[in-house]
Amino acid sequence: MAIKITGTGSYIPNVIEKNEDFYQHQFLNSDGSTINASNKVIVEKFKAITGIGERRYAKKTLNTSDIAFFAAEKAIENANINQEDIDYIIVAHNYGDVKHNTEQSDTVPSMASRVKHLLKIENPRCVAYDVLFGCPGWIEGVIQANAFIKSGIAKTCLVIGAETLSRVIDPHDRDSMIYSDGAGAVIVKNTDKEGGILAHETATFALDEAHFIFFGETNNPDINDKRRYIKMYGRKIYEFAITNVPKAMKSCLDKSGVDIMDLKKILIHQANEKMDEAIVKRFYKLYNMEMPEGIMPMTIGKLGNSSVATVPTLYDMILNDEMENQQINKGDVIIFASVGAGMNINAIIYKH
Structure with missing residues (x-):
């Protein structure tokens, strides 16, 4: 017996934001002072350090819970399971649904409950909750799924990592060029195969x-x-x-x-x-x-x-x-x- 990932899915947004798109930004130091370099030089130095040439942003009409749902659908299909058999939906994120051009993060109901709703899962014993754990959240969700399955209280878990960081970046901060949007999901199951976690x-x-x-x-x-x-x-x-x-x-x-x-x-x-x-x-x-x-x-x-x-x-x-x-x-x-x-x-x- 092994606890394994039996299905995967992801959603990569199709809006591409290239480094050149930041040439018109007004970048400032954290104290508000002017940076003594052109934006082209700032962007080139950024690329040399981070390796980032472009990043993906979600469409304005989509929120974190939406792209989490898209990735989840693919993982469920890839695993070839009945979604009503899922015992836990665990969604890792950091900022909830931040609608485009709004100042407030929306986390009620949880992202996991929203995903369960979008999946149209009827089973009330499918428990949905969120993980706030920084960038390691998805891995921690898999670790928690592993514990649930090992303990015998679950057989099948859906673990998702989804984020729309483009909604929470300061356009006057050079670090804003690092962040992007996306979602990935896996089905974690108890199997009769070897390996796993x-x-x-x-x-x-x-x-x-x-x-x-x-x-x-x-x-x-x-x-x-x-x-x-x-x-x-x-x-x-x-x-x-x-x-x-x-x-x-x-x-x-x-x-x-x-x-x-x-x-x-x-x-x-x-x-x-x-x-x-x-x-x-x-x-x-x-x-x-x-x-x-x-x-x-x-x-x-x-x-x-x-x-x-x-x-x-x-x-x-x-x-x-x-x-x-x-x-x-x-x-x-x-x-x-x-x-x-x-x-x-x-x-x-x-x-x-």
Whole structure:
């Protein structure tokens, strides 16, 4: 018996926002002062650090719950299950439904209840709830699904990561270029097959790190409205991540009993290309190894950072042969790993 992902689905918005589209923005420092560089130089430096050339935004008429529903439909179809047999719907997000050009996040009812409604599931024993866990939310949802199934209170869970970060970015902040929208979903089931979830690890660092990512005011001092935007201390996050994420990944791999040489892919949260590379290189350094070529598939260059959606969309795209020179085959051992607001870190060792 094994607890496995038996179906996947994703929704990648079709509105493309290219780096050149930010040339007309008025970027300011966090204190409101002018940046002593042209927007073209700012954007070029941003691309060199993050690897992002373009990102995807949801259509104005769509909300987080809508795109979560789209991904869920695909995962259910891919798993070939009756949706009335789903025991839990777990939706990871951070900001709920933020309608285009509004200042308020709407989280009542929960995103999971909205998805259940859109799926037209009648079974009241299908329990729907949300996970607020920063960017690692989808992975944590899978860990929770695993616990439910192991305990015997569930057989089938739908776990979704969905976000529309384009609705909560400050146009006067350079960091706004990082964020994007998207949704990914999986069906997690108890099966009679081998493999599945072999080990998992989660940690929250909140003594000094809790507010590394936060909701703050615009960088533009001339704007007096009360709207708040996603903000972060980038350098602190970078140092935190490259120090702590490799250790968590190693702890998880060692717990699983899998040899490092048998690891085929690392599906890491698409936060920042340079940071992700540094994390994976340090992970392999803990085993006195060099990072193997092709071990870390990346979508951030085209899709940006869609928070909880980056890992499940990456996984779905690989399984559907939508990424060049990237495959996950039966029996392959992979790592799902993420880091984000909280500050939270988690990882799963998974045998496909």
